Amino acid sequence: MPELPEVETVANGVHQRVHGQTITSVWTSNKPQTFKSRPEEIAEVLTGSRIDRVRRIGKTIVADLIRHPGKKSQPSVQFLVHLGMTGRLLVSAPETEPPPHTHAILTLSGGKELRFVDARRFGRLSVSTDEYTGPGKDPLTISNEDFIALFRNRKTPIKAALLNQSLLHGVGNIYADEALFRAGIRPRRQAGRLTRDELTRLRTALVKVLKHAIKLGGSSVSDYVDAEGVAGFFQLHHRVYSRTGEPCRTCSTPIERIVVGGRSSHFCPTCQR
């Protein structure tokens, strides 16, 4: 599912429903690649911990845990959830049958369950004692100067640079295409050759499109849903993503699809230079 707006929607939804609750038991599936930390360690750390806060860092959902509620001087522990392509984090009633591909179930003191479901198993669960900061800069808070500096001397196409999580974390294929359209920049342009003006336009467009998408609960392309299983609506505002051959909403030129950095990229050959 998940780029920055979808992950933010899920993290906020989960936070609202579970913060302050204690995890009373943990079940994990037998699919080892889902667990970046050993499943036994995850169960050990989570069981008995209280969920203090759930938030987004990059594309990762981070839950701050209070390990032994009541005791003093807590070592800080975090539960990290990366949704991969098809991961879902759902708050469900225990009597609801867990869907296929459920890989973890956390039973909560409030009576609900927090479930991780992931058909393709590109998602990852882990626990960490070092404060997670993510690989790159957050596109919503980076300054314009720092944004421009990220791309200096890069030979790679701007589309690939936007997807590079060690530069900016949170941008994925949909919002990279949508931001490039709104900035009027073709996906194959060499990142290091974009002008300050173009990069300024790009950052403005990116922030705008991400914030708008967050407001609408993200984009539901095939099966993305938030913590309660509700779809997002930003897909109705896509100007280029997945619109190959359809008329540009600005100039009616058919939208083209090319492959850049191994990912499909959609653009308007008239509006984007």
Place this chain on the structure above:
DNA sequence: CGTCCCACCTGATTGC
């Protein structure tokens, strides 16, 4: 180190 490309998975859709 920067860049490119593939492997990792299942499921939906497309095409023959």
Place this chain on the structure above:
DNA sequence: TGCAATCAGGTGGGAC
């Protein structure tokens, strides 16, 4: 209808 090929919101590792 059936079956094979293709594609999908992401990343991590190896090759160069």
